[in-house]
Amino acid sequence: MTTITYTCDKCNKQVDNPQELFELALVLTRYGNNTTNIKAQEWCRECLLSHGIVAWRDDAIPKPPAPPTLEDMLVQFIDQRIDEKNYQS
Secondary structure, eight states: OOOOOEEOTTTOOEESOGGGEEEEEEEEEOTTOOOEEEEEEEEEHHHHHHTTOOOOOGGGSOOOOOOOOHHHHHHHHHHHHHHHHHHHO
């Protein structure tokens, strides 16, 4: 069986899953010149965070709350009406 190990280019931390590393690229472009040089490295999340670079995954982005159901809206409406009646009394 073959095992592939991936290594962080910054701290040399070894991981088995390539999803645990992030590609960090520096792109340099000169004005008036169409050449672009790219220097890329793969860093782990800890190295990115220690240098103030935020690393996230799509599943870490909070999802918006689900819209309220009709039942939730009716219960809220009835509760508000009851509160208004009790306040006016």
